[in-house]
Amino acid sequence: MLIGIDLLWVRPGINGGTESATRNLINGFGMFDDKNEYILFVGKDTAESFEEYKKYPNMKIEICDTESLKRVKRIAWENLNLDKLARSLNVDVMFIPVYSKPNSLSVKKGGIPYITMIYDLQALHFPQYFSKSRLLFFKRSWKKACNTSVKLITSSSYSKEDIEEHFPSSKGKISVIYSPITVTNISEDNFDSKEGLQTESVLAKYGIEKDRYFYTLSSMLPHKNLETLIKTIKLLKESDDTKLVVSGVGGNKESFNSCVKEEGVENLIIDTGFVSDEERDILYENCKLFLFPSTFEGYGMPPIEAMMKGARVVTTKCTCIEEITQGKATYVDDPLNTNEWADAIDKALLLERKKFDFPEYDLKNVTLKYLDVFNGIKEK
Incomplete structure (x- = not known):
């Protein structure tokens, strides 16, 4: 199975914990998945930060004709072109590690099934911290992800209940998988x-x-x-x-x-x-x-x-x-x-x-849970 991962949203060193969790997960796919292959879709201005993943035989980098640091243009390119590009490369399943799933051809019409990660609905609970346009973007993105993804993943039972309460179309689609967490091993001699x-x-x-x-x-x-x-x-x-x-x-x-x-x-x-x-x-x-x-x-x-x-x-x-x-x-x-x-x-x-x-946050354990979701989609 060929799995595409949208990394166009990544702005290295800016996205915080979401970027860290995603990079941990990519390492997990590289280390613990010997059956599937992956295409990482990246921006031309951030491609260098993903070079390290070429060390994995099952990973390929696809540099897209857009720049991740130019958010508005990147979002437009993503919605107009990413799904077409993925289909042209014969991607079997697309994984979107953040809420902003791009437009895509319906699965019923032969389109690629999408799995989208929604960590939380922060902007709904703290709307005062966001501009009206940003809040509207979040709401539309969450709704689109819930309506058009075949599967959703979130990282806590709290978030699962919150998403289901605000977006009923998500019910029956959500799997709770904790984020992979890795720490360095610093030896006793410091x-x-x-x-x-x-x-x-x-x-x-x-x-x-x-x-x-x-x-x-x-x-x-x-x-x-x-x-x-x-x-x-x-x-x-x-x-x-x-x-x-x-x-x-x-x-x-x-x-x-x-x-x-x-x-x-x-x-x-x-x-x-x-x-x-x-x-x-x-x-x-x-x-x-x-x-x-x-x-x-x-x-x-x-x-x-x-x-x-x-x-x-x-x-x-x-x-x-x-x-x-x-x-x-x-x-x-x-x-x-x-x-x-x-x-x-x-x-x-x-x-x-x-x-x-x-153990719930162990990289191998988390990776295997994601693979169960991916394989379950393909089997359908």
Whole structure:
């Protein structure tokens, strides 16, 4: 079977967790699928970032005549041309790893069956964060994906119920498959042979010491609730001068910086921006606690990654977070209550460090579940 994967939406280093999960999955298809072949449809301006997948014998790169970084033109090209191109290459099944499924010929008319991933319906719950045109685009895209895909995949039971409630045509189509999560293996001598990164050099880069900083990995979008963390750091600073290290891209950085200044904690907040997986994992392993204050997640990889690396985690019970962390973290009931955050931090600091195993997120296990979906479509 020849499976096409639409990667035209990927803007390297910008898409955040969605890109990470998709790249993990592509590696899974390369490593664990010895029966099917894959065509990766990529933009001509981002093709270089996908060269690494050529190492897999079952992977081919198809560079499309569009640029992924030019969103409007890319979406137009996708809807006008991608399905035609896929059919000309005799693709058997198309997999769209994000909500924006392109126009396609109906399966009843001999078209390719499409499988679409919808992580969450964030814009429906926080419409105030989106322009009217962007919100309309999301709604139309979700509706089209639910109506015209033969199968849908989402990454939590919470999201499945949410999608079915808002888009009844999705009922009976959705499979819940957790996102694949991989972390690096940093050896006991604090050296990672792949990147040559040493723990000491990473900590020195950001001016921090082992067990002397809290860590969070997040965009700066409002629902990520970083403002509450900043206020919590202010609350704690009289008795604890532990710094907060924030990694991630996207969102309103001006608002974040303004909050830091207003709370008077400039000397306690370190914004690293984007970090590599290797740096991220070193920061997980050496933090005092990992704090994840988000009020909305469709899948929420960071707290799971942190627990895999042995970090003690404090997070919320919002949306799918308690589900995907399997009750193994320390939780706050009110994500906006700084006193509750301070109490939860004190509670978590009493816990022993422990690396948790999450077989549900193991790359091979997740890959095999996707292959079951792909093969089930072909058999029909």
